[in-house]
Amino acid sequence: xxxxxxxxxxxxxFAVGYYLSYLFxxxxxxxxxxxxxxxxxxxxxxxxxxxxxxxxFAVAQIxxxxxxxxxxxxxxxxxLLVAAAVGAALFATSDNLLMLLLGRALLGLGVAASLTxxxxxxxxxxxxxxxxxxxxxxxxxxxxxxxTTTSPAQWLLAWVGWRTLFALLAVFTAGCSAMIYLDDLSxxxxxxxxxxxxxxxxxxxxxxxxxxxxxxxxxxxxxxxxRHRLGAAGTLGxxxxx
Numbered sequence: 001x002x003x004x005x006x007x008x009x010x011x012x013x014f015a016v017g018y019y020l021s022y023l024f025x026x027x028x029x030x031x032x033x034x035x036x037x038x039x040x041x042x043x044x045x046x047x048x049x050x051x052x053x054x055x056x057f058a059v060a061q062i063x064x065x066x067x068x069x070x071x072x073x074x075x076x077x078x079x080l081l082v083a084a085a086v087g088a089a090l091f092a093t094s095d096n097l098l099m100l101l102l103g104r105a106l107l108g109l110g111v112a113a114s115l116t117x118x119x120x121x122x123x124x125x126x127x128x129x130x131x132x133x134x135x136x137x138x139x140x141x142x143x144x145x146x147x148t149t150t151s152p153a154q155w156l157l158a159w160v161g162w163r164t165l166f167a168l169l170a171v172f173t174a175g176c177s178a179m180i181y182l183d184d185l186s187x188x189x190x191x192x193x194x195x196x197x198x199x200x201x202x203x204x205x206x207x208x209x210x211x212x213x214x215x216x217x218x219x220x221x222x223x224x225x226x227r228h229r230l231g232a233a234g235t236l237g238x239x240x241x242x
Contacts, residue, residue, distance in 0.1 A: 006125060006126065009183050010121050010122070010125045010126070011121075011122070011126075011134065011137075011138070013176060013179045013180045013183070014073070014077065014114075014117060014118035014121050014122075014138070014180070015118065015137075015138050015141045015142060016176045016179075017077055017081060017111070017114045017117065017118065017176055017180070018114040018115050018118050018138060018139075018141070018142030018145075019141060019142050019144060019145040019148075020081075020084065020111060020114065020145060020169075020172070020173055020176065021111035021114035021115065021142065021145065022142050022143055022144070022145030022146045023145035023146070023148050023149060023153075023169070024053070024084070024088070024107045024108075024111055024145075024169075025053065025111075025145075025146070026145070026146045026149045027149045027153065028046070028049060028050045028053075029149070030149050030153055030154060030157060031157065031162045031165075032046055034157075034161070034162045035049075035100070035162070039096070039097060039100070041097065045097060048101065049100055049101065049104050050104075052101050052104050052105050052108065053104045053105070053107055053108035054108060055105070055108065056105045056106075056108035056109045056112070057108035057109070057111065057112050060108075060109050060112035060113075061112060061116075064076065064080075064112050064113045064116060064117075065116060067113075068113065068116060068117060068120050072120070072124075073113075073117035073118070073120040073121040073124070074121070074180055074181065074183075075181070076113050076117055077113050077114070077117035077118075077121075077177075077180050078177045078178075078180040078181035079177075079181075080109065080110050080111070080112060080113050080117075081110055081111075081173055081174070081176055081177035081180070082110070082174065082177050083106050083109050083110035084106065084107050084109075084110020084111050084173050084177075085110070085170045085171075085173040085174040085177060086106055086110075086170075087102075087103045087104065087105070087106025087107040087108075087109070087110055088103065088107060088166050088167075088169045088170035088173055089103075089166070089167065089170040090102060090103035090106065091103030091104065091107070091166050092162075092163045092164070092165075092166035092167040092170060093163070110173070114142070115138075115139075115142070118138050118142075119135060119138070122134050122135065122138070153165065156168075
């Protein structure tokens with residue numbers, strides 16, 4: 001299997017999963033004001049909504065690691081992303097704090113394997129001398145999920161509202177799950193690495209293409225994130241005060 005096929009079938013779907021993990025982790029600051037207005041939440045409620053995500057995320061780590069070793073990243077990540085999609089859909093349709101909490105808890109559980117499943121997939125499918133580069137690239141692309149919760153998500157929030165925003169995220173998350181599950185990667189890991197070897201030996205092919213597109217795109221996005229980070233924090237502060 002060639003480099004392009006490996007990147008499209010293995011790297012990108014798992015990188016998108018990690019991107020979603022970061023996005024769901026940081027989006028609460030953006031939607032704090034509309035949630036406070038609609039549900040009458042106070043500072044403690046907002047803090048609980050944020051913390052329940054991290055609670056389920058943390059509790060799931062050891063079981064997720066065991067399951068990844070037993071069943072592999074494809075099955076575990078696809079199943080967990082379904083839980084995340086359900087959580088996002090539940091959050092979008094919530095009419096009380098309990099439903100919001102359950103939605104956030106499912107989101108934390110659903111993205112609990114996003115990084116470890118991605119790293120496991122890279123180990124199985126890519127030559128070991130390219131793993132440091134790919135690991136770093138996955139972390140960088142995933143962190144862009146936090147950047148997305150600035151201007152792009154603010155624009156969508158103003159246009160469609162927080163419920164439709166989470167409904168769209170639920171659909172996107174389900175699509176990512178389907179991409180990972182339906183691609184069964186039928187070749188064995190060792191055979192795949194062997195077939196990819198000659199293409200990977202042409203050093204510039206992956207580095208030049210991915211470095212150029214990823215870093216140039218993220219440079220502008222990170223700059224935008226720095227400009228709007230304080231604005232998002234101010235929105236959360238205003239929501240708590242009012």
